[in-house]
Amino acid sequence: MSGLANYRALVARVDELCDRTFSALGDHIACRAGCDACCRHLSIFAVEAAALREALRELPPEKAALIRSKAAHSDESSPCPLLHDGLCLLYHARPIICRTHGLPLLLEREGERSVDFCPENFQGLPSIPGSAVIDLERLNTMLATVNALFLQEHPGPERLTLAEALTIPD
Numbered sequence: 001m002s003g004l005a006n007y008r009a010l011v012a013r014v015d016e017l018c019d020r021t022f023s024a025l026g027d028h029i030a031c032r033a034g035c036d037a038c039c040r041h042l043s044i045f046a047v048e049a050a051a052l053r054e055a056l057r058e059l060p061p062e063k064a065a066l067i068r069s070k071a072a073h074s075d076e077s078s079p080c081p082l083l084h085d086g087l088c089l090l091y092h093a094r095p096i097i098c099r100t101h102g103l104p105l106l107l108e109r110e111g112e113r114s115v116d117f118c119p120e121n122f123q124g125l126p127s128i129p130g131s132a133v134i135d136l137e138r139l140n141t142m143l144a145t146v147n148a149l150f151l152q153e154h155p156g157p158e159r160l161t162l163a164e165a166l167t168i169p170d
Contacts, residue, residue, distance in 0.1 A: 004054065006020060006146045007047045012100050013077055014139070021103055021132040031102045032122035034086035038101050038118070041078045041162055047150035048095040049165030055093030056166060061087065071166035074159040081163050104128045105136040 022029060044052075067089050071081040082089045088098070102118035115133055122128055134141050147158065160168075 003150045004047065004051055006149055007051055010142055010146050011051075011096065011099070012029045014096055017134055018099055018103060021134075023086075024129070025125070025132055028122045028125055029102070030123075031118065035079060035120075036079070036083055036086050039080040039083045039088070039098075040073055041076050041080055042095070042097060043159045044095045044097070044159050045147040045159055046154070046156055046158065047143075047147045048158045050154065050169075051151065052090060052093055052095070052162075055090050058168065059090075065077075067166055071163040076161060081166060096139070098135055098143075099126060100139070104132050106132045107136050122169050147162075 029073075056067060059067070066084070067082065070084070070089075074081040080088070082094070088094055102121055104122070106114050106116045107114055107116050115128065151158065
């Protein structure tokens with residue numbers, strides 16, 4: 001689908017940041033296959049939904065049908081419809097929030113800045129290097145901008161649930 005180039009470039013930058021953190025601190029990161037407590041049914045930007053739909057079209061028909069069925073039978077209180085036996089069925093195309101979840105994120109709440117991460121990660125470390133921290137506000141601003149550019153070419157809702165994204169007919 002056209003209009004995804006900016007999103008793919010952003011994903012590549014996010015993956016570089018995440019890879020650096022995993023390389024430097026991987027021994028202190030508990031996130032692994034089967035660690036899925038944080039895999040909830042989220043809403044995502046339209047550009048992310050389009051990337052997921054594109055990845056879904058590239059799957060073998062049986063796997064795509066499984067994902068569509070799981071999405072059709074899920075609701076917002078369900079685990080992520082892409083979760084199956086503790087693994088993400090579209091891991092290579094997962095949204096940005098999934099790529100960064102559990103890693104150290106710089107947040108701003110009520111004017112206070114703090115670093116948050118999965119409590120299972122970074123245990124025993126006295127501190128986390130600043131180079132491993134992702135500025136969530138900056139990342140969200142870039143993602144919102146990429147989404148706005150996408151919506152100029154492909155008008156529609158700004159956000160969709162994962163189930164909505166996965167059940168839109170081709």
